[in-house]
Amino acid sequence: MTCRRTGLAGVGLAAAAVWLMLPPLGDNLRAQTGAVEVIPIVLGILAVAAGIWTLARGEVRWGWGAIVAGVLGIVVGVAAARAGVGHHEAVFVWSSLLAATLRWATPLIFAAMGGLFSERSGIVNIALEGMMLMGAFFGIWGSVEFSHWAFGLLTAMLAGGALALVHAFFSIHLRAEQIVTGTAINFLALGLTGYLYIKIYGDEGTPSELSTIPDIPLGPIGNIYFIGPIIDGLNLMIWLALATVVATWIVVYRTPLGLRIRAAGEHPHAAESVGVSVYATRYLAVTLSGVLAALGGAYLSIGFVGSFTENMTVGRGFIALAALIFGMWKPFGAMGAALLFGFSSALARALPEYSEQAALLFETLPYVLTLVAVVGLIGRSIPPAAVGRPYTKQ
Amino acid sequence: MVAPTKSNNEEAPTTLTSRLSLYERAGGVLTPLVTTLLAFLVAGLVILVSTGKNPLPVYRGILDGTGLPWLLHWLVDVRVIGGTQDLYPTEADAVAVSAISLQQTLILTGSLILTALAVAFAFRCGLFNIGGQGQYLVGVIVAVAIGSELTGVPRGVHVLLALFCAGLAAAVWAGIAGLLRATVGAHEVITTIMLNWIAYWVGSYLFSIGGPLQSDTQKSVPISNDIQDSAKLHVLWGGVQGLHAGFLIALAALVVFWLVIDRTTLGYRVRAVGANPEAARYGGINVPRSYFLAMAISGAFAGLAGAIDILGWQYRFSQLDIQGSDIGFAGIAVALLGRNKPLGILFSALLFGALLTGTSTRNLNPDIFDPELAGNLTLIIQGLVVLFVGADVLVAWLWRARRKVRA
Numbered sequence: 030m031t032c033r034r035t036g037l038a039g040v041g042l043a044a045a046a047v048w049l050m051l052p053p054l055g056d057n058l059r060a061q062t063g064a065v066e067v068i069p070i071v072l073g074i075l076a077v078a079a080g081i082w083t084l085a086r087g088e089v090r091w092g093w094g095a096i097v098a099g100v101l102g103i104v105v106g107v108a109a110a111r112a113g114v115g116h117h118e119a120v121f122v123w124s125s126l127l128a129a130t131l132r133w134a135t136p137l138i139f140a141a142m143g144g145l146f147s148e149r150s151g152i153v154n155i156a157l158e159g160m161m162l163m164g165a166f167f168g169i170w171g172s173v174e175f176s177h178w179a180f181g182l183l184t185a186m187l188a189g190g191a192l193a194l195v196h197a198f199f200s201i202h203l204r205a206e207q208i209v210t211g212t213a214i215n216f217l218a219l220g221l222t223g224y225l226y227i228k229i230y231g232d233e234g235t236p237s238e239l240s241t242i243p244d245i246p247l248g249p250i251g252n253i254y255f256i257g258p259i260i261d262g263l264n265l266m267i268w269l270a271l272a273t274v275v276a277t278w279i280v281v282y283r284t285p286l287g288l289r290i291r292a293a294g295e296h297p298h299a300a301e302s303v304g305v306s307v308y309a310t311r312y313l314a315v316t317l318s319g320v321l322a323a324l325g326g327a328y329l330s331i332g333f334v335g336s337f338t339e340n341m342t343v344g345r346g347f348i349a350l351a352a353l354i355f356g357m358w359k360p361f362g363a364m365g366a367a368l369l370f371g372f373s374s375a376l377a378r379a380l381p382e383y384s385e386q387a388a389l390l391f392e393t394l395p396y397v398l399t400l401v402a403v404v405g406l407i408g409r410s411i412p413p414a415a416v417g418r419p420y421t422k423q
Numbered sequence: 424m425v426a427p428t429k430s431n432n433e434e435a436p437t438t439l440t441s442r443l444s445l446y447e448r449a450g451g452v453l454t455p456l457v458t459t460l461l462a463f464l465v466a467g468l469v470i471l472v473s474t475g476k477n478p479l480p481v482y483r484g485i486l487d488g489t490g491l492p493w494l495l496h497w498l499v500d501v502r503v504i505g506g507t508q509d510l511y512p513t514e515a516d517a518v519a520v521s522a523i524s525l526q527q528t529l530i531l532t533g534s535l536i537l538t539a540l541a542v543a544f545a546f547r548c549g550l551f552n553i554g555g556q557g558q559y560l561v562g563v564i565v566a567v568a569i570g571s572e573l574t575g576v577p578r579g580v581h582v583l584l585a586l587f588c589a590g591l592a593a594a595v596w597a598g599i600a601g602l603l604r605a606t607v608g609a610h611e612v613i614t615t616i617m618l619n620w621i622a623y624w625v626g627s628y629l630f631s632i633g634g635p636l637q638s639d640t641q642k643s644v645p646i647s648n649d650i651q652d653s654a655k656l657h658v659l660w661g662g663v664q665g666l667h668a669g670f671l672i673a674l675a676a677l678v679v680f681w682l683v684i685d686r687t688t689l690g691y692r693v694r695a696v697g698a699n700p701e702a703a704r705y706g707g708i709n710v711p712r713s714y715f716l717a718m719a720i721s722g723a724f725a726g727l728a729g730a731i732d733i734l735g736w737q738y739r740f741s742q743l744d745i746q747g748s749d750i751g752f753a754g755i756a757v758a759l760l761g762r763n764k765p766l767g768i769l770f771s772a773l774l775f776g777a778l779l780t781g782t783s784t785r786n787l788n789p790d791i792f793d794p795e796l797a798g799n800l801t802l803i804i805q806g807l808v809v810l811f812v813g814a815d816v817l818v819a820w821l822w823r824a825r826r827k828v829r830a
Contacts, residue, residue, distance in 0.1 A: 155553075155616065199810060208551055208612050209813030212755055213806045220802025227795045228473055343746075344620055354613060389628040396617040396624075403609040403617075412610075 069106020158346025164323025189323020538754025554615025562729025593726020601718025
């Protein structure tokens with residue numbers, strides 16, 4: 030199996046991450062560059078990326094091997110590189126970094142799961158960005174209007190679903206080019222949320238006193254060594270996101286509905302011939318994608334930041350799309366990719382000593398990795414067979 | 424059933440190319456016109472419902488901000504068209520302001536023509552280039568680098584060199600997507616989206632504080648150096664930020680586009696591949712080569728757009744400009760509304776250039792309508808136009824109507 034080679038390469042990269050940091054090589058590198066921790070981190074991330082890739086393509090053992098090796102490579106490599114840093118401090122740094130990873134990954138996970146339903150049913154969804162933006166705005170609006178975050182989530186889901194219905198109607202019934210419709214939806218969402226934001230909140234911005242989604246304290250569990258500080262006090266939405274991944278997996282692979290969705294996306298004519306309504310299935314899947322993407326957006330506004338600004342998603346919908354492609358249109362694959370991209374975002378902000386510049390270059394990582402994934406001659410990302418092709422009833 | 428079916432046993436158009444041929448046959452000029460009217464109508468409703476204002480005076484205010492009334496200033500008082508009698512004491516004042524607004528509209532029109540051509544050229548080859556924004560940024564970056572860092576070059580050479588390198592670099596950038604499509608079949612929409620964001624962040628890095636292209640004089644501002652005087656394009660009409668020679672470049676590009684597409688073997692190959700890649704391959708056309716060339720030429724158009732903006736009026740670029748820039752995306756709307764034809768693109772670029780200028784904070788009178796709201800209204804109109812044109816709702820309707828007449 031050629032995929033194994035990628036996994037093997039990942040393990041090799043992880044080994045290199047550690048090896049380069051050990052004396053005498055590490056000392057020389059330190060003397061020359063100063064920014065020596067970057068090396069194991071970059072190599073480790075690449076190793077994890079190779080692992081997720083391999084995993085999503087069916088080579089479970091090599092995939093997990095590369096992921097574990099990559100994470101170990103980062104931890105051990107960085108520890109070796111800054112041997113002077115106290116042990117306790119290091120633990121603190123790592124647990125906060127991993128908690129930050131979860132925070133950054135959550136909106137991506139929601140949107141990626143949304144995209145998964147839509148694309149698995151055969152409808153390309155590059156409008157995830159717009160749907161997230163709708164969720165972000167209407168999350169705030171509902172939360173302010175009805176003074177409770179739960180209503181914020183509800184209005185966000187309704188708004189995202191409504192926008193997705195527009196995408197669904199034009200793509201399914203009118204058989205429009207789905208990419209054109211998606212582009213239009215992104216314009217519309219940007220204009221609509223910007224318009225309403227200025228109209229309703231004007232120059233003062235969204236109110237600072239508003240009901241936000243609560244963090245979940247775990248009590249005594251929070252005292253567990255290393256794990257405790259990571260999972261204690263995480264936002265409710267983070268747990269919801271992880272639950273959504275499991276639910277998505279169950280729905281897609283273990284229910285009749287999931288079978289219908291996949292059939293509609295792979296071979297709609299065959300699906301229709303056995304009595305599945307391709308139109309109804311696709312409508313449902315696209316609407317669901319809007320609802321989920323909007324949840325990701327709502328987490329950004331009323332869970333994470335606590336305010337709304339125009340175009341606040343800045344491309345996160347597209348990173349979610351990237352995660353979906355990198356994860357081979359599979360729930361856990363996409364989640365793994367979202368976590369990796371979240372980690373690179375968290376890391377970029379946790380490395381102030383390498384200046385903002387390094388952080389800016391780090392932001393390109395999800396996109397570069399996705400390019401590699403679509404291109405990769407071995408185990409290339411192959412979309413559902415009928416994705417993007419309008420279906421005509423016989 | 425809403426969509427058209429030509430006859431009972433023939434399948435309705437489902438691919439990009441069959442849809443394209445439908446565009447060719449049905450619609451004509453009428454479809455884009457009706458689509459535009461419909462979009463403005465919906466936007467008018469948004470104004471009416473959300474603010475309770477009559478949309479017509481708002482549109483009149485926007486029209487005044489576009490400077491288009493200037494074109495009629497020999498015939499009528501521009502204050503009558505714009506409804507600005509209270510604002511300007513004399514007609515000469517109003518004409519002067521109108522002229523400056525029109526210069527801005529035309530500057531924007533030039534850039535939009537080029538980013539729209541970037542979409543249109545690929546489209547004629549059956550490719551959807553939504554990477555115009557990234558290719559535009561690559562053009563901007565290269566133009567800034569060559570315009571500001573290179574010294575001691577004669578003026579004509581400097582300008583040409585900057586234009587050439589910006590176009591070439593953007594062609595290479597778009598060519599990556601074309602190459603990937605040609606060799607491994609990676610879908611150009613996915614790759615161009617990724618390339619857009621890579622260009623966005625690399626650009627942010629280059630202009631960041633301490634970044635390679637950051638200003639030498641303003642150490643605490645994430646902005647580039649100003650370009651040399653020798654790299655600036657001629658200003659044809661007006662003073663500072665007047666209409667520059669880049670507009671002529673854009674017009675020339677329209678002619679080049681038409682020549683290449685309709686009058687060369689390359690254009691024939693591109694159109695053949697766009698119409699039916701399988702048939703083109705049987706006919707002996709090298710399909711992968713056409714994909715690559717179409718994307719590269721598309722990229723060159725977008726890169727030129729970035730270059731004329733820098734060399735023509737902006738002269739420098741900042742991180743904020745990267746975040747605020749969406750001219751490459753607007754090019755998609757322009758190309759679709761212009762039905763990927765040179766003349767159509769000229770008119771729809773003028774429409775969007777006017778709309779964007781007329782609703783800008785600088786040109787729209789805040790007493791008439793809040794410019795910030797109007798700016799977002801422009802985005803809504805843009806979205807509606809793309810939605811309606813892309814869905815060929817009207818095309819389908821007209822097509823059916825025609826068939827009924829014939830039958």
